Amino acid sequence: MRFFFPFYILILGGIFFSSAISAQYKKREMRGVWIATVANIDFPTEKGNTEAQKKELIQMLDSLRSCNINTVIFQARPTSDAFYESSIEPWSVYLTGKQGKAPSEFYDPLAFLIEEAHKRCMEVHVWINPYRVTTSENTQGLTKDHIFHQKPHLFRKYGGRYLFDPGLEETRDYLVHVVSDIVTRYDLDAIHLDDYFYPYKVAGQDFPDTETHKKHSRGIADKSDWRRDNVDLVIARLHDTIKSLKPWVEFGISPFGVWRNESEDPRGSATKAITNYDELHADILKWLENGWIDYVTPQLYWEIGLNIADYAVLATWWSEYTFGKKLYTGLYASGMEVKKTPAWKTPNELTRQLRYNQDCAEIQGAMFYSARYFLKNVQGLQDSLRQTFYPYPALTPVCNVVSDEEPSPPRHVRIIDGVLTSSLHWDKIKETAGKQIAYYVVYAFLEGGIGNMDDPANILALTTENHLDLMHYPQLQTGIYTFVVTAVNRFRQESEPSIPVVKRNIQAANVD
Numbered sequence: 001m002r003f004f005f006p007f008y009i010l011i012l013g014g015i016f017f018s019s020a021i022s023a024q025y026k027k028r029e030m031r032g033v034w035i036a037t038v039a040n041i042d043f044p045t046e047k048g049n050t051e052a053q054k055k056e057l058i059q060m061l062d063s064l065r066s067c068n069i070n071t072v073i074f075q076a077r078p079t080s081d082a083f084y085e086s087s088i089e090p091w092s093v094y095l096t097g098k099q100g101k102a103p104s105e106f107y108d109p110l111a112f113l114i115e116e117a118h119k120r121c122m123e124v125h126v127w128i129n130p131y132r133v134t135t136s137e138n139t140q141g142l143t144k145d146h147i148f149h150q151k152p153h154l155f156r157k158y159g160g161r162y163l164f165d166p167g168l169e170e171t172r173d174y175l176v177h178v179v180s181d182i183v184t185r186y187d188l189d190a191i192h193l194d195d196y197f198y199p200y201k202v203a204g205q206d207f208p209d210t211e212t213h214k215k216h217s218r219g220i221a222d223k224s225d226w227r228r229d230n231v232d233l234v235i236a237r238l239h240d241t242i243k244s245l246k247p248w249v250e251f252g253i254s255p256f257g258v259w260r261n262e263s264e265d266p267r268g269s270a271t272k273a274i275t276n277y278d279e280l281h282a283d284i285l286k287w288l289e290n291g292w293i294d295y296v297t298p299q300l301y302w303e304i305g306l307n308i309a310d311y312a313v314l315a316t317w318w319s320e321y322t323f324g325k326k327l328y329t330g331l332y333a334s335g336m337e338v339k340k341t342p343a344w345k346t347p348n349e350l351t352r353q354l355r356y357n358q359d360c361a362e363i364q365g366a367m368f369y370s371a372r373y374f375l376k377n378v379q380g381l382q383d384s385l386r387q388t389f390y391p392y393p394a395l396t397p398v399c400n401v402v403s404d405e406e407p408s409p410p411r412h413v414r415i416i417d418g419v420l421t422s423s424l425h426w427d428k429i430k431e432t433a434g435k436q437i438a439y440y441v442v443y444a445f446l447e448g449g450i451g452n453m454d455d456p457a458n459i460l461a462l463t464t465e466n467h468l469d470l471m472h473y474p475q476l477q478t479g480i481y482t483f484v485v486t487a488v489n490r491f492r493q494e495s496e497p498s499i500p501v502v503k504r505n506i507q508a509a510n511v512d
Contacts, residue, residue, distance in 0.1 A: 024358065027456045028492075029394040030295075030328045030365025032071035033064055033374050034127065037094050038078035039135065042371040047097040050105035057113055063375055065120045067382045068390040072117055073192050073254075073367060076110050077128035077178065079135060080147065080164075084110035084186070088178055090143045100143035114187050121439040121462040123396055125190035125252060126182055130175055130234070131164040132196060147174065156209065159202040166198060166230045167212035176237050183245045189490075190250035191242055195299060197231050198281040200274070227281035239292040247401055248490040250294035254330055254367065255284045257298045257314055259321075269317040272308040288323040294400050295325060297367050301332035303343035304352055311353055319362035326397055328365045329357060333381060334373040347379040354389050364397050392456035395441070399491040407437060407487040407495040410466070415483075415503050421471060422506050426485050426498060428466040438488050439464050443497070444473075445482045450500055453484075476506040 036042045043060070046052040064072065076083045081092040081099055085108045090100035095109065103109075114124045133148055137160055142148050148155055148162065154174070156165050164171045179191055198207060213223050220226040239251050260268035260277045267285070268275075276282040287293045298318050302309040318327055331353055335344050343349055350368075357363045368374050377383065410426040429437050444460040445451040451458055460483075461468055470476055481504075484497035 025392055025456050026364075026394060027454050027459075028364070028397050030071060030326070030367065030396055031069045031390060031394060032073055032123075032125070032297075032328070032365070032367035033069055033333075034073045034367060034370045035060070035075060036078075036370045036372075037075040037083055037092065038129070040094050044095065047095065048101075048104060050103045050107050053095075053103075053109065054107065054112060057109070058116060060371060060375065061113075061116055061120055061122065063382075064371070065122060067385040068393050069122070070394055070396055071123040071125060071189075071367075072113070072371075073125040073127045074110065074113055075127040075129075076182070078132070079129065080133045084108055084182070086181065088181055090146060093141055099141050099146070110186060118187070118438070119464060121464065123189035125192040125250075126186070126188045127192040127194065128179070128182075129196055130193055131166060131171075131199075133162040133164065135161055137161065156207065158205065158207050159199055161199075163199060165209055165212055166227070166234070167209050167216055169216070172230075172234045172237060175234055176241050179238055180241050180245065183242055183249055188249060190252050190294070191238065192252045192254065194254045195256040195276070195280065195282075197276075198227055198279075201279055224278070224281065228277070228283050231282055232286065235287050236290070236292050243401070248399060248403070248492075250399060251292070252295040252297060253282075253284065253287065253293050254297040254299055255282055256280060257300045257302070257330070258309060259284055267321070270313050271310070285321055285323075288321065288325050291323075291325070291400075293325065295328060296322070297328040297330045299330035299332075299369070300353075301330065301335060301369075303341070303349050304356065305343070312356055315353075315356060315360060315363060319360050322362055325400060326364050327362055328367055329353070329363055331366050331368050333368040333378070334370055336378040336381065337373055337376070348381065348384060350381060351384050351389070365394075393459050393462055394456055395488060395494065396492055398493055402491045402493055403435065403489060405435065406493050407435070407489045409495045410440060410485045410487055410498045413483065413485050413498045413501050415470070415501055421469075422503070423470055424468045424483055424485075424501075426466050429487050436490050438490050438492075440466065441486045441488060441494065442468050443484050443486070444476070445484075446479050449482050450484060450497065451482075453486075453497065470503070470506050473506070476503075478505055480504045481506075 044053040045056055080089055082089045083092050083095055091102050093099040096103055117124045133155060154164055154168060154171055155162050213226055217226055220229055242249050242251050255276050258269060258271050258273045258275050260275045261271050262268040276284055284296060288296060300311050300314050302311050304311045315329055331350050408429060413426040416423050416425055431437055439462050441459060442461045443458050445458055482500045482502050484500045486497050487495040
């Protein structure tokens with residue numbers, strides 16, 4: 001697909017299909033892609049090269065936006081270090097090649113990514129690993145001022161790596177401090193944790209927290225129950241901290257795909273796998289039921305029909321336990337290259353899963369792991385999204401807690417014509433603290449006034465500007481179009497439409 005427009009505007013050719021064709025598409029849907037930085041899985045390709053990294057992020061965002069991805073989940077804290085400027089933790093080794101070393105041509109990758117993503121009307125969910133400090137037993141690369149050296153009593157060695165001890169209140173205090181700092185200083189849209197709570201079990205070993213349990217049991221005798229309570233405490237505190245600072249910032253969890261098996265719990269799924277509840281000590285259902293998280297994205301990295309963990313069985317199971325919170329499924333884009341079983345080599349397992357999602361109203365979108373393989377267009381995944389599943393833009397789902405006031409509709413919408421120009425303009429909405437506008441949505445309806453605003457086929461563009469160059473839209477050359485504009489605030493609420501304006505036969509410039 002070729003583009004002939006400023007990079008902050010989404011342009012889609014041929015979006016005015018009949019409502020019968022586009023009715024299957026959702027106007028609001030999560031379409032996210034994880035960008036993993038640990039071990040440089042997805043980013044950056046070149047450590048320490050600022051200009052190359054900026055270029056790589058821009059290319060990544062442009063490619064994702066071209067297939068109507070609306071969210072990136074960026075791993076900003078992979079191993080108790082930072083892909084952002086921090087006075088708490090050191091710069092990441094995965095960014096510059098040496099922990100604690102700032103970019104030589106200074107920039108803040110998280111700030112840069114947020115700015116560029118928001119220009120493209122994309123959300124940024126800041127992904128952090130809560131407990132991991134190293135990925136091996138080697139601690140030589142940790143800076144002298146790293147908390148590992150400053151407070152060694154907080155850490156335990158297990159499974160060939162070092163981790164925070166979740167049973168210590170000081171660990172919880174530290175994690176809340178890190179998240180509070182990120183939320184306060186960055187214009188992010190969500191905080192995101194994945195599946196790494198208590199570590200996955202290593203055969204013949206138990207996580208070494210017996211002494212911690214003795215000293216800090218809080219009266220909970222069973223160690224498994226106590227471990228779950230440790231994680232519950234930090235999840236509840238993170239939720240309260242985030243919402244007290246910026247109530248529009250969401251808190252999401254992407255857990256391992258199985259909560260419990262039905263053989264262990266009558267509420268469990270018809271699966272035969274390790275579980276969040278028993279192994280990772282993460283009681284996701286409790287967090288959903290108590291309203292401690294805004295969304296859940298279980299990592300359903302198995303194919304439809306797999307005996308021990310069937311995607312369809314699990315997608316249905318999670319849809320029955322949302323407790324009114326948002327459910328997105330985690331899809332394994334990497335699996336189409338790294339998995340060797342027939343299901344993953346017969347195109348296209350992910351399209352089968354996306355079709356399954358379409359029939360489940362409780363599933364409000366998907367996140368793809370991870371950007372490296374997603375961007376390779378393995379088995380034509382991006383082509384399928386552009387042509388079949390995501391042919392139109394989509395707004396992200398509205399926050400569970402919304403602003404008391406919906407945004408006002410844009411005013412004074414008008415078309416300004418010149419000798420070789422035609423553009424749509426409106427007055428920028430005045431913003432106040434806590435009532436910022438995220439972007440504007442421009443709708444164009446062919447003939448007959450305002451049509452169906454719930455049909456994404458009628459969305460012409462999303463933009464952060466208060467004007468739109470209509471000459472870049474060849475589809476507007478013939479016919480009479482009615483235009484309206486809405487505003488979307490940081491809570492993802494959309495305003496009522498503006499007063500419509502009508503234009504006949506816009507003569508598009510030569511964009512070849």
